[in-house]
Amino acid sequence: xxxxxxxxxxxxxxxxxxxxxxxxxxxxxxxxxxxxxxxxxxxxxxxxxxxxxxxxxxxxxxxxxxxxxxxxxxxxxxxxxxxxxxxxxxxxxxxxxxxxxxxxxxxxxxxxxxxxxxxxxxxxxxxxxxxxxxxxxxxxxxxxxxxxxxxxxxxxxxxxxxxxxxxxxxxxxxxxxxxxxx
Numbered sequence: 686x687x688x689x690x691x692x693x694x695x696x697x698x699x700x701x702x703x704x705x706x707x708x709x710x711x712x713x714x715x716x717x718x719x720x721x722x723x724x725x726x727x728x729x730x731x732x733x734x735x736x737x738x739x740x741x742x743x744x745x746x747x748x749x750x751x752x753x754x755x756x757x758x759x760x761x762x763x764x765x766x767x768x769x770x771x772x773x774x775x776x777x778x779x780x781x782x783x784x785x786x787x788x789x790x791x792x793x794x795x796x797x798x799x800x801x802x803x804x805x806x807x808x809x810x811x812x813x814x815x816x817x818x819x820x821x822x823x824x825x826x827x828x829x830x831x832x833x834x835x836x837x838x839x840x841x842x843x844x845x846x847x848x849x850x851x852x853x854x855x856x857x858x859x860x861x862x863x864x865x866x867x
Contacts (some may be wrong), residue, residue: 715803
């Protein structure tokens with residue numbers, strides 16, 4: 686069982702996120718970016734769903750995706766086998782090929798950092814502070830020590846959240862609402 690930490694904020698006790706909650710949000714947000722990249726890549730390659738609507742011989746309305754098998758194969762043999770770094774490389778190439786698509790230069794470094802932080806949270810069963818400090822489970826029962834130990838995780842979580850919010854907005858606007866780029 687993970688300990689829920691509380692801190693005094695403006696005279697009231699406030700729950701702090703547990704490592705598990707931070708891990709969940711970091712992984713979830715990284716998956717959201719990957720899904721957006723998948724959609725951009727699929728669209729760029731002209732592999733959008735082709736819908737069919739009609740009426741069968743009994744007068745019932747029909748609607749289905751005609752190219753569902755091709756889309757499923759593309760997902761199974763390409764998107765699911767392609768890692769996040771490679772997907773960012775593909776997006777970079779798509780952007781390079783369209784002079785109207787301009788992206789901040791820091792975006793690529795930030796995208797790499799999103800992946801790095803995600804890997805720290807995802808691949809560490811008992812997370813360690815980036816500088817090697819122990820987790821809340823490994824420290825004394827002293828609440829101050831636990832909060833101090835979690836500060837590195839909170840910092841990584843906040844950094845990932847900020848980079849995710851900015852990066853997702855940039856990509857979404859660039860490909861779906863180009864006039865919204867700031």
